[in-house]
Amino acid sequence: MGHKILIPTPLRVYAGKQDVVEAEGRTVGELLANMTAEYTDLRHHLYTEDGKLRSFVNIYVNDDDIRYLEKEQTPLKPGDTVSIIPSVAGGGRA
Amino acid sequence: MAAEKPRVVTGTRPTLVLRAEADSGIRRHGREAYPHECCGALIGREQLVMEALALPNATGEGSRRRFLVRPVDYRAAERRAAALGAALLGFYHSHPDHPARPSPYDLDHAWPVFTYVIVAVEGGEPRALTSWRLRDDRSAFDEEPVVVEEPKAAGGRRQAAGEA
Secondary structure, eight states: OOEEEEOOGGGGGGTTTOSEEEEOOSBHHHHHHHHHHHSGGGHHHHBOTTSOBOTTEEEEETTEEGGGTTGGGOBOOTTOEEEEEEOEEEOSOO | OOOOOOOOOOSSOOOEEEEHHHHHHHHHHHHHHTTSOOEEEEEEETTEEEEEEEEOOOOSSOTTTOEEEOHHHHHHHHHHHHHTTOEEEEEEEEEETSOSSOOHHHHHTOOSSOEEEEEEEETTEEEEEEEEEEOTTSSOEEEEOEEEEOOTTTOSEEEOTTOO
């Protein structure tokens, strides 16, 4: 059974203009791999060239940041919702 | 310090329209946060910003020159947009005593699709307000013209850039 993945506004254009997509996976890493296999344009916005999640991409399982769980090895239970949440940052002087 | 001259709207770039309350809200937030940077979300439809939602600046790198929107606040902004039947169009932030132009740091941290509004705050007073959008190849920002929608009684629109 698939899990829902909530897509943030700036990435929807790379996910068929959808705000929610579904994919299967036993862990967060598997889920994201399956999702990006289908929506390939999402890959370079989520991952660096060496395959690591970008530091300004936050992945939540329900209300918890996977950095404080088991990162991409975080297991998924039926009904869990995964959210991709951008860190928005900037500032004036270098 | 003198405000920058208003820009002339030319070409085919889409123009960002700010409701008058959104424009005044961004400027007020910039003034109140000075000398620190303020930040918030732009909520609206297509190129119309209906609401500027003030958010806390959560940076740990020095809020006089940086801003950070926490994930919990990002999610609150998406929820607010959905509740209004609108979209999250982007974010605004202030540049205290610094021009209203994106910094290299802004470029490094920008997302596609979003509109980024910057208001310069000079000595505590909001001045130039500009809007920017990341190029698809992430190489640079393109500026988009900004106009402010006058309250209904007044009618019409005025240009935003350069106003104090």
